[in-house]
Amino acid sequence: MIQLCVLGSGSSGNCSYISDGQSALLLDAGFSAKEIFRRMKEVGLDPGDLRGIVISHEHSDHVKGAGVVSRKLDIPVYINSPTYSKIKNVIGEIKQLINFETGSTFALNGISVNPFSISHDCADPCAFVFEHDATRLGFVTDSGYVTTLIKEKLKGVDYLVIESNHDPEVLKAGPYPWALKQRIASRSGHLSNEASAELVGNILHSDLQGVTFAHLSKTNNNPHLVDVTARSVLEQGGTPFCVASQDTPGGMITVK
Numbered sequence: 001m002i003q004l005c006v007l008g009s010g011s012s013g014n015c016s017y018i019s020d021g022q023s024a025l026l027l028d029a030g031f032s033a034k035e036i037f038r039r040m041k042e043v044g045l046d047p048g049d050l051r052g053i054v055i056s057h058e059h060s061d062h063v064k065g066a067g068v069v070s071r072k073l074d075i076p077v078y079i080n081s082p083t084y085s086k087i088k089n090v091i092g093e094i095k096q097l098i099n100f101e102t103g104s105t106f107a108l109n110g111i112s113v114n115p116f117s118i119s120h121d122c123a124d125p126c127a128f129v130f131e132h133d134a135t136r137l138g139f140v141t142d143s144g145y146v147t148t149l150i151k152e153k154l155k156g157v158d159y160l161v162i163e164s165n166h167d168p169e170v171l172k173a174g175p176y177p178w179a180l181k182q183r184i185a186s187r188s189g190h191l192s193n194e195a196s197a198e199l200v201g202n203i204l205h206s207d208l209q210g211v212t213f214a215h216l217s218k219t220n221n222n223p224h225l226v227d228v229t230a231r232s233v234l235e236q237g238g239t240p241f242c243v244a245s246q247d248t249p250g251g252m253i254t255v256k
């Protein structure tokens, strides 16, 4: 069994709580520590259960509170070294730093964590498969495109969190400067609603318990568009899905 609560997701901050029922971890800490603790309290989660913070990549919407949370709770930060070298002067002293290798599975208490490479404009970006007692949770955000490795890793997962960042038409017509539009749509940018839905269609199987669409852009997307695209792939099989919010923690999801 794995429990998941997306405490918030989007271009201004990402943080998720993942637990095996005994101990828990945070995947990314892209809000201030105060805000992370506030959100945890709001959904009845105890920061005292946290045994570590796992970092996907160095962008501030993923690391902002990592240093303070780690120091306050005296818990380790799990990070690959190219990512750490980018943020060591930003997040303050980390007493317990544990370097993982992208591509190598490690244990964080009872949870097995498998970080794997994705394409994004930073040092060594990772997506993850978390596993406990043969229950597997796939978690992919901040990926420019869907690689063969992503499809391979997500095969047979019991639950999936997947980025659905932008609608290409809304992005094109929107207010962002041309260069930024190019970056978002590029192969080292972010997944569009279509790319995300196509991936879900690709890995869909009868035991998939649900999908959370995450990391929506406030400017270049809206939950309704994600809902329409998601329905097109998921409605027929009846697989439940939800859309993660930037501002409000989602409910606790239990994956078996």
Ligand SMILES: [Zn+2]
Pocket: 010, 011, 014, 059, 061, 062, 142, 215
């Ligand atoms: Zn991000």
Ligand SMILES: [Zn+2]
Pocket: 057, 059, 120, 142
């Ligand atoms: Zn990013």
